[in-house]
Amino acid sequence: MVELVEKKERYAALANSPFMRTGPSGFREGARGGKVREIFERRDLLRLLVRRDLQSRYRDSVLGFLWTLIRPIIVFVMYYVVLGKFLRAAEGVPDFAVYLFSGLTLYGFFSEMVVGSTGSILANSGLVKKIYLPREIFPLASIGGAGFMFLMQCLVLVVAAVALGALPAPVEMLWFFPSVGLILIYGVAIGLLLSAVNVYLRDVQYLTELLVMLTMWGSPIVYTWTMASSAFKTMHLPAWVIDVYVNNPVTLGVFGFHHAFWGGGTAADYPSDLSLRMLIAAVVGLALVFLAHRVFTRLQGNFAQEL
Amino acid sequence: MVVSGKPGPDVVRVENVEKVFQIRKDNSLKDRLFHFGKLGREHRSHYRAVDDVSITIQAGTTVGLLGPNGSGKSTLLKIIGGIIAPTSGEILTRGRMAALLELGAGFHPDLSGRENVYLNASILGLSREETSNRFDAIHEFSGIGEFIDTQVKFYSSGMFVRLAFAVAIHTDPDILLVDEVLAVGDEAFQRKCMERIAQFRAEGRTIILVSHSAAQVQELCDRAIVLKDGQLVFDGDTNDGIAALRDVLEGRRVGEAPGAVDLPIEITSIELLDGNDRPTKRVRPGDRLKVRIHVDAHTDMEEWAAGFSIDTPMGQMMLASNTERLGITLPAISQGASHMDFEIDSLNLANGQYFVNANVSKVIDIDSHILWQGANFTVRDKSPNLGPLSAQVTVSAS
Numbered sequence: 001m002v003e004l005v006e007k008k009e010r011y012a013a014l015a016n017s018p019f020m021r022t023g024p025s026g027f028r029e030g031a032r033g034g035k036v037r038e039i040f041e042r043r044d045l046l047r048l049l050v051r052r053d054l055q056s057r058y059r060d061s062v063l064g065f066l067w068t069l070i071r072p073i074i075v076f077v078m079y080y081v082v083l084g085k086f087l088r089a090a091e092g093v094p095d096f097a098v099y100l101f102s103g104l105t106l107y108g109f110f111s112e113m114v115v116g117s118t119g120s121i122l123a124n125s126g127l128v129k130k131i132y133l134p135r136e137i138f139p140l141a142s143i144g145g146a147g148f149m150f151l152m153q154c155l156v157l158v159v160a161a162v163a164l165g166a167l168p169a170p171v172e173m174l175w176f177f178p179s180v181g182l183i184l185i186y187g188v189a190i191g192l193l194l195s196a197v198n199v200y201l202r203d204v205q206y207l208t209e210l211l212v213m214l215t216m217w218g219s220p221i222v223y224t225w226t227m228a229s230s231a232f233k234t235m236h237l238p239a240w241v242i243d244v245y246v247n248n249p250v251t252l253g254v255f256g257f258h259h260a261f262w263g264g265g266t267a268a269d270y271p272s273d274l275s276l277r278m279l280i281a282a283v284v285g286l287a288l289v290f291l292a293h294r295v296f297t298r299l300q301g302n303f304a305q306e307l
Numbered sequence: 308m309v310v311s312g313k314p315g316p317d318v319v320r321v322e323n324v325e326k327v328f329q330i331r332k333d334n335s336l337k338d339r340l341f342h343f344g345k346l347g348r349e350h351r352s353h354y355r356a357v358d359d360v361s362i363t364i365q366a367g368t369t370v371g372l373l374g375p376n377g378s379g380k381s382t383l384l385k386i387i388g389g390i391i392a393p394t395s396g397e398i399l400t401r402g403r404m405a406a407l408l409e410l411g412a413g414f415h416p417d418l419s420g421r422e423n424v425y426l427n428a429s430i431l432g433l434s435r436e437e438t439s440n441r442f443d444a445i446h447e448f449s450g451i452g453e454f455i456d457t458q459v460k461f462y463s464s465g466m467f468v469r470l471a472f473a474v475a476i477h478t479d480p481d482i483l484l485v486d487e488v489l490a491v492g493d494e495a496f497q498r499k500c501m502e503r504i505a506q507f508r509a510e511g512r513t514i515i516l517v518s519h520s521a522a523q524v525q526e527l528c529d530r531a532i533v534l535k536d537g538q539l540v541f542d543g544d545t546n547d548g549i550a551a552l553r554d555v556l557e558g559r560r561v562g563e564a565p566g567a568v569d570l571p572i573e574i575t576s577i578e579l580l581d582g583n584d585r586p587t588k589r590v591r592p593g594d595r596l597k598v599r600i601h602v603d604a605h606t607d608m609e610e611w612a613a614g615f616s617i618d619t620p621m622g623q624m625m626l627a628s629n630t631e632r633l634g635i636t637l638p639a640i641s642q643g644a645s646h647m648d649f650e651i652d653s654l655n656l657a658n659g660q661y662f663v664n665a666n667v668s669k670v671i672d673i674d675s676h677i678l679w680q681g682a683n684f685t686v687r688d689k690s691p692n693l694g695p696l697s698a699q700v701t702v703s704a705s
Binding site: 007008010011013014017018019020023024042044045048049052053056059060084124126127128129130131132133140198232248300301302304 | 315316318320366367384385388389390391392393394395396397399400401402404406408409412413415417419422425426427430433435481502509510511512518676
């Protein structure tokens with residue numbers, strides 16, 4: 001008879017709950033609070049997916065998580081020796097090692113986010129085809145995984161900066177938050193958009209790799225922005241080219257990160273009104289997140305059959 | 308196996324749902340750019356997988372979605388589950404839904420069984436706390452034993468599926484969508500699954516099942532929905548639904564005879580009569596049943612033969628006989644309409660629906676005319692026994 005009671009309770013609960021509506025536009029209405037709330041309610045799953053990705057990535061490797069550090073450090077040493085010393089980019093940049101590594105760390109976060117989330121829907125096609133989940137969760141899980149690796153590298157960065165005595169005043173280190181926030185906003189916007197488009201056009205993942213590489217050289221990571229702007233001037237490029245260069249969100253984030261970890265900079269190493277520029281970029285970025293999500297919602301209705 | 312009690316509130320409403328797939332013949336950016344616009348349209352074709360289907364499902368019912376391959380039943384299930392958006396129309400659902408479209412979707416081979424249980428339960432909508440509370444039950448149901456902490460990639464396929472199923476049925480769904488996944492594991496495990504599904508029904512949960520197995524649908528479902536080429540062709544009682552499915556599979560309607568070619572004698576209809584010679588469609592176990600075969604002879608014949616058979620909706624023959632086997636030669640028949648009877652003294656079939664087929668010929672098995680499913684009847688047996696036979700069973704103990 002327990003079953004009968006349970007049945008009655010279930011019916012009563014069902015009769016009182018609202019209908020969730022799924023229409024052709026792919027929107028699911030009726031889930032109170034919309035998508036954000038739905039994803040927030042699945043945060044347990046998000047956490048598990050992040051952990052799964054991280055755990056499976058280095059499973060059965062002897063060094064395991066050390067690889068999250070070994071790779072960026074090797075890349076760093078390579079750039080430091082070749083660009084810094086051979087090509088003399090380090091000249092005139094105090095604590096070039098910290099300058100370079102802080103830029104690389106933030107850029108690494110961006111690239112990991114974009115590349116990871118672009119392939120995320122495809123990588124989870126088994127789930128996408130078989131179970132209803134808010135699909136946004138897959139790119140977000142990739143971003144979460146990238147975030148974890150980023151934080152590990154930040155630890156190394158702090159240790160290195162302390163060891164080299166290159167850390168700025170503690171107040172300056174607060175720049176960490178707006179720059180990471182900015183990169184995160186753009187990572188989410190681009191990640192959402194490309195993960196969805198990639199389902200329909202597989203070319204996107206190759207395009208993404210190219211784009212990410214361009215971003216690396218298009219930001220003041222291995223050189224300073226003054227080098228870039230003076231080069232632009234000698235090339236007689238119009239002024240807006242420099243504006244575009246300076247205001248690209250990754251460049252702005254890298255500036256902020258230099259503020260936070262590289263004590264050797266002077267006012268000349270940063271463009272004017274950096275905080276205002278970052279604020280505007282953040283607002284634009286949020287609008288892009290919204291737009292990217294609209295596109296994502298539109299496209300996700302046919303994910304299951306395109307995979 | 309119909310669970311008594313009044314139906315619950317509506318949990319699923321499918322309103323004029325249509326799904327058109329666009330099939331593209333190109334899949335790279337280059338092709339897409341070349342075939343942009345008008346040319347692009349030639350490189351696309353449309354396929355209507357679900358065509359204007361409307362269904363309402365009440366809580367506590369078990370619904371079987373039936374149809375031949377490509378009839379759109381799996382697509383419809385995916386639309387209900389929110390996995391695919393409809394092209395037009397709307398789906399309204401409420402309550403917690405779990406889709407068992409593929410067991411172990413989301414299992415990661417590199418993680419241990421325990422980690423996968425947590426991950427999979429979370430995918431199906433359980434919180435960590437809920438999973439922890441049910442972990443022992445899941446572990447026990449799966450019968451995995453000490454392998455729970457082994458990486459899933461070392462599991463046998465049976466273990467894999469058992470663990471996945473164990474997680475799925477412990478997620479407390481209000482609506483369970485099942486797609487052909489019940490035929491897993493060994494027989495003992497299958498029985499366990501069926502028992503759990505029966506328990507689900509008793510608890511007032513709704514199950515929507517896609518199956519090719521008419522037997523499974525007949526055993527589990529209260530209601531059958533038959534699709535053909537994306538269109539709903541039948542919605543109602545399970546037994547009638549299975550009959551409708553058979554018709555769809557054979558591509559014809561009930562009682563429709565195949566075109567005959569120059570046969571000396573043909574069946575026009577089959578009639579079922581009870582002990583008092585009244586037409587009947589319902590038979591109780593032990594009843595007398597008369598199978599009357601109406602024929603149309605094309606010429607005068609010295610002798611002729613006839614036979615009949617009784618099938619289950621799945622085509623399993625339950626009883627068959629003919630005049631030759633009974634050692635009887637039917638008397639001369641003159642041109643025109645006529646009839647003959649087979650009388651079954653006591654028919655002891657169990658609950659279910661049955662179809663009656665008949666055949667006639669001049670000489671047995673030569674130039675026979677066969678009428679498949681010329682009539683059908685239902686047996687209502689009050690006995691609690693299982694199996695295809697009806698019998699009185701008593702118990703005594705010494």
